[in-house]
Amino acid sequence: MEVTYREAMREAIREALQKDDRVFLMGEDVGRYGGCFAVSKGLLEEFGPERIRDTPLSEAAFVGAGIGAALGGMRPIVEIMTVNFSLLALDQIVNNAATYLHMSGGQFHVPLVIRMATGGGKQLAAQHSHSLEGWYAHIPGIKIVTPATIEDARGMLATALADPDPVLIFENSTLYNRKGQLAPEAGAVDIERARVHRAGRDVSLLTYGASLFKSLDAAAALAEEGIEAEVIDLRTLRPLDDETFIGSVTRTHRAVIVDEGWRSGSISAEISARLMEKAFYELDGPVERICSAEVPMPYASHLEQAALPNVERIVSTVRNVVRTHG
Amino acid sequence: MKPVSSRGTRLPVGREHALHLLRTMLLIRRFEEKSAELYSAMKIRGFLHLYIGEEAVAVGVTEALEPQDAVVATYREHGHALARGIAAGPIMAEMYGKQEGCSRGRGGSMHIFDAKTRFYGGNAIVGGGLPLAVGLALAEKMRGTNAVACCFFGEGAVAEGEFHESMNLAQLWNLPVLFACENNLYAMGTALALSETVTDMTRKAAGYDVRAEAVDGMDVLAVEAAAKKAVAMVRAGNGPFLLELRTYRFRAHSMFDPELYRKKEEVEEWKKRDPIVTFAGRLEDEELLDDKGLQGIETSVGAEVTEAVAFAEAGTWEPSDQLERFVYSDRRE
Numbered sequence: 280m281e282v283t284y285r286e287a288m289r290e291a292i293r294e295a296l297q298k299d300d301r302v303f304l305m306g307e308d309v310g311r312y313g314g315c316f317a318v319s320k321g322l323l324e325e326f327g328p329e330r331i332r333d334t335p336l337s338e339a340a341f342v343g344a345g346i347g348a349a350l351g352g353m354r355p356i357v358e359i360m361t362v363n364f365s366l367l368a369l370d371q372i373v374n375n376a377a378t379y380l381h382m383s384g385g386q387f388h389v390p391l392v393i394r395m396a397t398g399g400g401k402q403l404a405a406q407h408s409h410s411l412e413g414w415y416a417h418i419p420g421i422k423i424v425t426p427a428t429i430e431d432a433r434g435m436l437a438t439a440l441a442d443p444d445p446v447l448i449f450e451n452s453t454l455y456n457r458k459g460q461l462a463p464e465a466g467a468v469d470i471e472r473a474r475v476h477r478a479g480r481d482v483s484l485l486t487y488g489a490s491l492f493k494s495l496d497a498a499a500a501l502a503e504e505g506i507e508a509e510v511i512d513l514r515t516l517r518p519l520d521d522e523t524f525i526g527s528v529t530r531t532h533r534a535v536i537v538d539e540g541w542r543s544g545s546i547s548a549e550i551s552a553r554l555m556e557k558a559f560y561e562l563d564g565p566v567e568r569i570c571s572a573e574v575p576m577p578y579a580s581h582l583e584q585a586a587l588p589n590v591e592r593i594v595s596t597v598r599n600v601v602r603t604h605g
Numbered sequence: 606m607k608p609v610s611s612r613g614t615r616l617p618v619g620r621e622h623a624l625h626l627l628r629t630m631l632l633i634r635r636f637e638e639k640s641a642e643l644y645s646a647m648k649i650r651g652f653l654h655l656y657i658g659e660e661a662v663a664v665g666v667t668e669a670l671e672p673q674d675a676v677v678a679t680y681r682e683h684g685h686a687l688a689r690g691i692a693a694g695p696i697m698a699e700m701y702g703k704q705e706g707c708s709r710g711r712g713g714s715m716h717i718f719d720a721k722t723r724f725y726g727g728n729a730i731v732g733g734g735l736p737l738a739v740g741l742a743l744a745e746k747m748r749g750t751n752a753v754a755c756c757f758f759g760e761g762a763v764a765e766g767e768f769h770e771s772m773n774l775a776q777l778w779n780l781p782v783l784f785a786c787e788n789n790l791y792a793m794g795t796a797l798a799l800s801e802t803v804t805d806m807t808r809k810a811a812g813y814d815v816r817a818e819a820v821d822g823m824d825v826l827a828v829e830a831a832a833k834k835a836v837a838m839v840r841a842g843n844g845p846f847l848l849e850l851r852t853y854r855f856r857a858h859s860m861f862d863p864e865l866y867r868k869k870e871e872v873e874e875w876k877k878r879d880p881i882v883t884f885a886g887r888l889e890d891e892e893l894l895d896d897k898g899l900q901g902i903e904t905s906v907g908a909e910v911t912e913a914v915a916f917a918e919a920g921t922w923e924p925s926d927q928l929e930r931f932v933y934s935d936r937r938e
Contacts, residue, residue, distance in 0.1 A: 352748060381931045384712065
């Protein structure tokens with residue numbers, strides 16, 4: 280059946296609430312408003328205000344309360360409107376959620392799921408459009424997942440909730456309206472492995488989130504020129520599945536990373552470093568990166584589009600890599 | 606600010622209980638004096654924040670709690686941990702960094718944890734523990750238990766947004782939280798009056814419709830009585846309560862503090878109200894304790910501290926190849 284990414288995510292939340300009394304959803308406007316991206320629309324009516332909790336605009340308090348509730352035996356899903364707002368709760372995420380297991384010598388784990396929207400492309404300017412998931416991936420103690428496909432939107436939440444440790448789910452906001460086929464029996468998926476989305480022999484396109492679809496479009500265009508790009512959806516940014524992307528590069532000998540985050544200190548830099556460390560002699564040429572321009576995201580559409588990775592840049596970069604290092 | 610006093614009334618508790626309170630305060634005092642000594646001997650490193658002078662607060666409040674209740678404390682939490690019943694040996698071993706420590710040497714002085722007594726740290730971010738307590742209380746409420754969450758924090762934390770957000774959320778959702786604000790008048794070296802326009806914590810609580818009371822934090826009986834009353838209200842489903850415990854830190858903020866920000870006379874003035882000395886004096890006045898009895902308590906506390914040090918000394922170093930354990934859980938559901 281055809282569903283949107285939003286509907287797949289909503290169904291995942293519904294199923295979690297139905298299956299486990301310990302699960303509840305809390306965040307700003309998740310109830311009466313239906314969620315700022317309408318993901319939780321209808322859930323308040325179905326599950327009531329005890330389990331679909333509208334919170335004040337207090338990111339630190341409700342994220343911290345999510346941690347406390349998780350410590351107290353619940354399985355909270357905390358929704359933060361956007362990644363930029365999550366910075367108001369950074370203390371709770373980095374100083375508490377990520378550290379409690381370690382600081383307590385293994386006594387207290389934090390089975391918490393935090394969902395938030397990320398990414399640009401909707402002319403929301405410099406305080407609503409950034410991609411900070413790679414930055415969060417720097418932190419030991421939390422897991423970072425980035426569902427791009429409908430299947431992952433449907434299936435990652437259940438696995439994240441079953442995880443004993445905090446999992447942050449980053450949902451690129453441009454994906455919510457995206458439609459796709461979903462098997463009626465679709466359910467939990469792993470959050471450990473990257474996935475080869477399209478096989479190819481000439482170059483590996485390593486990407487995640489909304490950039491997956493840009494990369495797939497680029498690969499289709501390149502195929503017409505006779506360049507076969509392999510497209511890998513990383514899916515989880517921490518811990519990274521080195522085996523899958525290094526395996527791909529070992530076959531293609533060329534790597535181009537597409538990352539909506541800023542270039543400096545990014546997840547693409549980390550992947551590039553790991554390729555250097557573990558697959559240096561497999562490479563026919565330097566690793567290339569396509570990232571967002573290093574500016575706070577501008578409002579004007581043409582400027583915003585110029586800042587984000589796009590299909591044309593991916594095509595021309597890959598073309599150059601394949602021709603130069605043939 | 607004038608401390609609230611409740612001296613002069615007859616002892617409202619039995620002798621045995623009074624001696625138990627005295628002994629617990631004395632254990633904290635002697636344990637920490639030893640800790641300071643061991644810090645100088647370089648057995649304990651990192652930060653060491655002593656609670657000396659404030660013992661009546663942790664002891665009095667903790668007496669009001671039940672085993673099923675959750676406790677969140679600050680980086681100055683040796684007293685709370687001991688009052689909660691965590692054995693002195695594992696606490697001392699934690700400060701040594703030994704794997705027999707209550708946090709396996711991963712936490713140190715500022716991060717005492719204990720699952721058995723529901724002691725959730727040892728949080729060293731000022732204000733950072735308050736949202737956790739709100740969440741622990743939320744879990745109890747959603748699970749339909751009658752447990753409460755007790756959160757200790759200093760008056761310095763009221764300058765943080767997390768304090769205000771937590772007060773509001775706890776009251777809004779009618780959650781069973783006891784906010785125990787230990788007002789020792791200084792946030793590290795900054796006097797309360799230099800950092801806050803409103804210095805009365807109960808007035809801050811009123812801003813969120815949270816019930817509150819200020820208590821003489823140097824009087825263990827006053828603290829215990831107020832805490833029992835507050836916990837009973839919280840446990841009965843009346844929402845959170847803020848207890849302001851007016852107290853004083855006799856020692857420096859940490860081992861690196863030359864105390865330039867307060868006068869020696871001020872410290873000496875407060876020392877006259879030492880919660881242990883005054884309580885022991887009161888028990889002697891009422892003929893519930895004599896010199897021999899006090900000596901007996903000293904001896905027993907001293908032995909417990911000596912034993913704790915021996916336990917820590919005999920502890921072992923976790924092999925470095927175990928370094929990356931406890932970053933993620935070993936098990937899945």
